[in-house]
Amino acid sequence: MAQVTNRLTPFFENITFDREDNEVILNFGPQHPSAHGQLRLMLHLQQEQIVKAHPDVGYLHRGMEKMAENMIYNEFLPTTDRMDYIASSSNNYGFALAVEKLIGVEVPRRAKVIRMMLLEINRLMSHLFWLATTALDIGAMTIFLYAFREREYLMDIIEGYCGARLTHSAIRIGGVPLDIQDSFIAQLKDFLGKLPQNIKDYEDLLDSNRIWRMRMEEVGVIPTDMALSWGCTGPMLRASGVAWDIRKEEPYELYDEVEFNVPYSDKGDNFARYRIYMEEMRESAKILYQTIDMYNECVKNGETELMAHAPKYISAPKLDIMTQNYSLMQHFVLVTQGMRPPVGEVYVATESPKGELGFYINSQGGPYPYRLKMRAPSFWHTGILTDLLPGHYIPDVVSIIGTTNIVFGEVDR
């Protein structure tokens, strides 16, 4: 709180338009650089004020749900990478967890710890990316460069683990395919050691920045009932006064064994969301430190299993496949025909960096899901723009889209 700021009074030139009511319809997107993807907004304007907003999506629609109905379960997993491509492991995880619940397998502890590491690294990557792009939209170029630098370290760690930087497919149904590489923990510790100072640097640049505060404070206020009604989750909901984090409330993996706080705010504006993203990065770092200890404990206890043992659904470890005939046969069937989960349905929600990522799977006992519905948080965070934007001014549109943290791979699926 270095400076007390006043909101600048906007100045309009006296422009008259042909229409009697002076309403202008502005077509924003679908190729607008600060729309974070293919978002088309039709904005009805009274001078610079928005009176009606109509978000139009679907420019990245690839029909993933249709594809899922024609793919075996393991085949579909890499497709989930393309939903929220900023943090693709969290999508892999959401899908893998849903299938695991359906077939009823328990993942070995070591795999759980590795999964948590990957999930939190993805959360950090996503939040850093959010900070970078939003700050760039607002005009803070420096932050963009800093945050991308840090994100690069994380992508290097992930690249060392699975070979990919964006589309990881690093979490599989039943566990993880690989153990972490030797340098993983050293690299991660190195990164985490620098992270507090980095976050402090960002905050020094932004928290007392007059322009940043003017663009963020009391802009895009989402009241609690509106956030609930629109199905907002994740940081969007927590900024509106509901401390709801699925990791805390419906813990999956080993989130009930780690200690972390759920930051929330009752302001509901852009600045509150920004603060929550920053605090969540700190909490993720806290979780990562604890997972490193948990991993070392697993190593000490000699827990080497990385995939669940469920021969009906999941291939045996590579060593068994190469040495034992029955494992090879099983593997062959699972690869060519695919696993056949039991008849039933499941809805599993996980806390992805953007909010509640849910997978609804209806299985009819066949190798292909009968119906798969992906509940992507960004879909509703885009929908809320309909109610949120009216009353705001054009420059606010950019900062509001920024803080909703929508990614269109997920909206359109």
Place this chain on the structure above:
Amino acid sequence: MRAYTPKNDVQKKAYYTDRYYVAPQVPKEKVENDEVFAADLEAIKAKFEVKEAYIQVEQLVIYINPHDIYGVLELMRDELEYTQLSEMSAIDWLAKDGTFEIFYQMLSMTKRKRIRVKYFIKEGEAVDSVEKLFRSADWAEREMFDMFGIEANGHPFMKRILMPYDWQGFPLRKSYPLQGDEFAAWYEVDKIYGKEARDLIGPEIRDTARVDRYDSERFARLGHEVPKGTEITGDEPKNEQPYQEEGGVFLVKKFNKESSKVIDDPQR
């Protein structure tokens, strides 16, 4: 004669299923096993007819009558603290019995519980919109209409959301092929140039790995370079490319047939 394939379900099918294979079931538990769910179910049962209720994978599933949906969700929101509609969509059972199954995924943040409310409608019937209760249903119902063609009564803006407004067909129905139908294949051509241009433009090439070796306009001919646009009929001279510069490169050895060993004994 061509084998008969049902037209109302053209999705991929397992090519082999053991004739004695009986698919196992995801276990369904009794509602009484969970007291929170049991209380909620009682409250709903007091006012509305519940056809079936069970717990599957930690979530309560209830089947109700289609016309009760607004009332049930209103009761759940106002009295049972299910304040969020996480998701709603449909499942296509047209091939089986001509119905759609609609599901609403509800979340209570105070009770940390999730309930799935479901009902069946026949093809051509509309559902009651719950957009007045949950704004999230606005987009969810539009998506359901877009994908299945199920309209919602009382929805303020019942238009397609993901597909173009002038699209024909409903992509997530089982009768809609994965590759799209004829309308989908010619959508851009018909719209921009008109139907008569179909022959001129030709079908979209979907094979991403397709290489036309006689096309010197669009394909680089590695090892057989010719000037762009040259007509090639197929009898072009073979242009051998030396793969290693004279004198060799560090670590890379030129393959020498004379000094290499040929393993011709497969048993070796």
